[in-house]
Amino acid sequence: MTTSSVNGFFLILNIFLLSCLSPGETEFYVAPAGNDANSGTAKKPFQTIQKALEAIPSNEPGNYVIHLADGTYFLEKPLLMAADKFSNSESKLVLKAVEGASPVISGGNRIKGWQKLNDGIWEAKIQKERSPTELFIDERRCTRARFPNEGFLRVKKAGDDHRTNFFFEEGEFPVPTNISDVELVFFHDWSISRIGLKEIDFQKHQLTAVDSIGAKSLSFFNIDNWEEHPRYFLENDKAFLDMDFEWCYDSNTEKILLKLPVDQNPEELNVMFPVSEGLVLINGTKDQPVKNIAFEGIKFQYSAWKIPSQGYCGIQACHHDSRPESGPWEVVPAAIKAEWAEDVLFNNCTFQNLGGSGLWISTGCKNCGVNNSLFTDIGGNGIMVGEGQDRMVGGEPWWKETPGDVATGNSVKNCTVMQCGVRFFGAVGIWCGFTAEVNVKSNHIYDLPYTGISIGWMWSPVPTPCRANVVDGNHIHNIMNLLSDGGGIYMLGLQPGSKLVNNHIHDVRINAGRAESNGMFLDEGTTDVLVANNLIYNIAKSPLRFHRATTNLVKENYLFCSPGNPPIRYNRTNEEDIQKVNNLVLTEGDESYRQQLEELIERFAD
Structure with missing residues (x-):
């Protein structure tokens, strides 16, 4: 060779x-x-x-x-x-x-074996351990039978303890057929309670819940703290079943009742309810994180979450009381949750018809993201990044003892987030708690009962691992449709190097409670944040509001105001601490208001 x-x-x-x-x-x-x-x-x-x-x-x-x-x-x-x-x-x-x-x-299950009753009502047997709290027909969420069908009832007077009971007007609602299944849905300023009933005394016209209405640990959740006659409605009883595509579940008979148009048969429809509590769990550990997983072009649909037996009493952004014993705040879980994960990505996915929240990029996650995805018809928050403050390490809050655990470098980009908070109205489209270097960019967020984007989780300027978070170029509109004291973007706490820039925010409805709603609400502890080149208009109150904030820079924004509302509201904030540079401020009725607004809308749309 x-x-x-x-x-x-x-x-x-x-x-x-x-x-x-x-x-x-x-x-x-x-x-x-x-x-x-x-x-x-x-x-x-x-x-x-x-x-x-x-x-x-x-x-x-x-x-x-x-x-x-x-x-x-x-x-x-x-x-x-x-x-x-x-x-x-x-x-x-x-x-x-x-x-x-x-x-x-x-995570859904199709219901079969329907029997026809009268008045367009059908029934099917479902065992109590699988009792549904949501129902869907051909991907359309059906209304759980409620009274009134639209709008709300009003509390006549709070009971003596201002926590567990209240009085109502005589004849205000039909007498329920099974009180143990009825759920009271009660509105606070920025959250709600969903809680079962212990008793309805129709002689005294007094309704008593199974536990405290509103979070026990916070006194301002007294029934009549924000409104003298707060809103509520009742849900899940045959007595309320009077409209097509309404339904309820009776635990005594273990039957679901569904009202349909006279020409429709549920056996010929795709009637679904969620059974799986979650769809995907990505569980790493601090010493051994899960790495390098991607999901592409997948729809995640139907995930169950049942409220605790003593009720869901929301505090903020789907965090709620632990029940029955008082303890750390709990969170409405997500259908897909990643914990201690790195480089986990969701691309071109759909998250739809979910009972809890949608996607949660949680504790210790790094460089994870969701891109070009749709979030719609979700019970709680659409997307969650980071975690709250309650986890303990060595007897101390984790963010003090092990701040390196903070979720870092994660992103939400080019997503559409709509119709979240359909069960828990205090939910937000995108929630970021304790996070570092998160990038929330170029998302379309709309049709929400409360806030569009929430970032931060400390109601003071105490140092935490939060830093360098960026909310950039998002289009947020038609929000705050049911609750108040929020905004297109809600921020709080010390987050050095953070920016709210290039966002397009409009059509924030008038608040329904005591506190106002805004284009951006910079709440307690917001410090050293750049607010720049944002377009904000059609806001019922002020485009910007600071509450117990410290030094921040507001630069080159376009703030369009309604008559009688200043461009910036200062609640317990020193006005001189907010540096303002080259902002354009116009009030409806000004000569150039309409022309400049139209030009800016076109520019931000490009």
């Missing part, structure tokens, strides 16, 4: 060996009509996503792709991706739709 032949042989051998040693891409295919006894190939796909996950070796280097064919993948419990399998930094997992497909990961 010649020298050149020998060299050529070893070159080919080296290429072969390198190709064998380099981690390749391993593909698995899943289809609803597949079989878990199959090999998981394109021609012989698995039937369940869980089987495909099990086929991936634990923490071995390599790139893995799970292709999902068109159709629905039903879950009884969430898919789990844990650190013992998905923490190798040299591995990557992608779950993606087959080209042209629209796969759905569903």
